[in-house]
Each structure stands twice: as C-alpha cells, then as structure tokens.
Amino acid sequence: MKYNQIIVAVDGSEASEKAFKKSLDIARQYNARLILTHVVDSRTFATAEAYDRTLAERAEEYAKELLDSYVDNAKAAGVTDLVRVVEYGSPKVKIAKDIAEDFKADLIICGATGMNAVERFLIGSVSESIARYAACDVLIVR
Numbered sequence: 001m002k003y004n005q006i007i008v009a010v011d012g013s014e015a016s017e018k019a020f021k022k023s024l025d026i027a028r029q030y031n032a033r034l035i036l037t038h039v040v041d042s043r044t045f046a047t048a049e050a051y052d053r054t055l056a057e058r059a060e061e062y063a064k065e066l067l068d069s070y071v072d073n074a075k076a077a078g079v080t081d082l083v084r085v086v087e088y089g090s091p092k093v094k095i096a097k098d099i100a101e102d103f104k105a106d107l108i109i110c111g112a113t114g115m116n117a118v119e120r121f122l123i124g125s126v127s128e129s130i131a132r133y134a135a136c137d138v139l140i141v142r
Contacts, residue, residue, distance in 0.1 A: 003026060005106055028078055040086065042089060095108060
C-alpha cells in the first residue's frame with residue numbers, strides 16, 4: 001500500500017511533536033503530501049469569550065505560528081509537498097471526518113495524548129476518536 005495524502009494532527013504538545021517526526025519519515029518514504037492540521041477547539045473558549053473577546057484571535061495567531069514552525073521543519077527535513085489546515089470545532093470530528101474526507105486522506109497520524117488524564121477519562125481522547133471514526137488508516141504515535 002502506498003500513502004499519498006497524509007494528515008498529521010498537531011497541537012504543540014510533546015505527543016504531537018513525536019507524531020510530526022514520524023509523519024516526516026512516512027511522507028519521505030512514500031513521496032506523499034503532508035497535510036499539517038491544527039483544529040482550534042472553539043468549544044473550550046466559547047463561554048470565556050464573553051469576558052475576553054481576544055481569545056479567538058489569539059488562538060488563530062497561535063495556530064498560524066505553530067503551523068509555520070512545522071512547515072519550516074518539514075521543509076528542512078526534505079518534505080516539500082505541504083498543506084496547512086486550520087479548522088475550528090471539535091478536533092475529534094474535524095480531523096477524522098471533515099478534513100480526511102476533504103483531502104481524501106489515506107493516513108492520519110496523531111499523538112497518543114494531548115489532554116490530561118481527567119479529560120481523557122471524562123470525554124475520551126482525540127486520538128481514540130480518530131481511530132474509531134476515520135475511514136482511512138490511523139497511526140497513533142506514543
């Protein structure tokens with residue numbers, strides 16, 4: 001099997017950094033397009049934004065800077081077929097369904113954890129949800 005369209009979900013965590021590094025290896029191996037994806041979980045600041053209207057702007061600026069950094073690192077590693085995607089909503093839904101479908105992804109790579117243990121217990125991890133609902137292969141990097 002050859003992977004042509006690889007989504008890597010990044011959020012700046014240590015786990016997503018490991019996933020990104022693995023995605024570089026696989027993208028080079030298959031000469032694939034790497035779709036660098038960051039989903040701003042707008043649900044987390046919906047209530048707080050009533051008190052601080054700059055939260056969405058700061059989240060967007062963070063996403064841009066984050067993806068710029070990953071693009072620079074990917075190019076330095078020899079991966080040049082790159083796409084940046086910033087979406088808003090639930091990462092669980094956006095990555096596994098919307099973004100994967102839009103790009104006809106054949107592989108999604110994500111880190112094993114991004115949340116603390118309490119959040120994972122209460123709402124489940126993003127990586128678990130991606131693995132459950134994605135129509136393509138999923139690689140969860142530990």
